[in-house]
Amino acid sequence: MPQKKPTRPDATPAGRLVEARLHHVMGYQLAQATIATTLVYMREVGDPFELRPVEYTILSLINENPDGSAAQLAQALSVTAPNITMWIDKLEGRGLVQRTRSETDKRAQHLRLTDKGATLVTQATEKLLLGEREAFAHLSEGERTILIELLHKVALTRPARKG
């Protein structure tokens, strides 16, 4: 029988190192958890759709916010303006996103998904949600809900520069 090696609650998930002090640093635990979710993301979406995490998020936000601007995306994702331009260039080049000039403000542009883009992002989200549910099945439905909400609460801190 494959006896599972017992883990200390303050041990690193991999590498079996002690992390007593570090254990209470939120940024560290976020990074460790992100390693796990990134694995799931790459398997379910990243590799099969050849889509980087940022690209997926950009597509999702455009999908749920038709005719939003690049500036909004840049702020939401904490990505610089030149880089948003680059990512949208790529996505437009793949025929997933459409740019149209705004009529009311000719500097700005409206972003929309093409049918192809919308189909892709819908499939991707479906796979991701199922993949996460399966990978993190050792968390209860309630625990996952609480986790999501607490993360959201942490994220809301952002706008304030100094607390």
Added chain:
Amino acid sequence: MPQKKPTRPDATPAGRLVEARLHHVMGYQLAQATIATTLVYMREVGDPFELRPVEYTILSLINENPDGSAAQLAQALSVTAPNITMWIDKLEGRGLVQRTRSETDKRAQHLRLTDKGATLVTQATEKLLLGEREAFAHLSEGERTILIELLHKVALTRPARKG
């Protein structure tokens, strides 16, 4: 009176975009929360100590696991072997880490912090914990504890490749 604009529970922390579907993707919420903790990290530790997040974590893990190996660190942080070498090179160059060859296994090396390194990491962790506590004061003590434990639980998924 500065009336705070009311936010929808499924809106992005910045950029005011809707994220209804995306809201339940764990990887996305982790990324959003990480933007907030990174801001705190940079202000409290990154900028004043000129220390990248990985560097801080490496120092912390060496501190709590004296005479651990580089391979263990690489695995714990999900960083490739060549890159761990590079980071330790930098930290050793700054006089924060010491490398010594293992006697029992002459391939391996033991990693230790210098006094300077130990002092630095202790100060950094102190500032970080206080900074996070202040920045995320809108979460109760209990909520922060729960968040940490749930993140740890997510991170524990890592070793299993599929399932």
Added chain:
DNA sequence: TATTGTTATACTCTATAACTATA
């Protein structure tokens, strides 16, 4: 043969500066 650690190197991603066209 497998593992620890290293070097060399290419690739991806990100940040900064400078520019345009609008407002």
Added chain:
DNA sequence: TATAGTTATAGAGTATAACAATA
């Protein structure tokens, strides 16, 4: 003057391949 978006480019970070030394 400020903002939306772009171009050009440098820098940081990461990954892969190939290697030496040891197990």
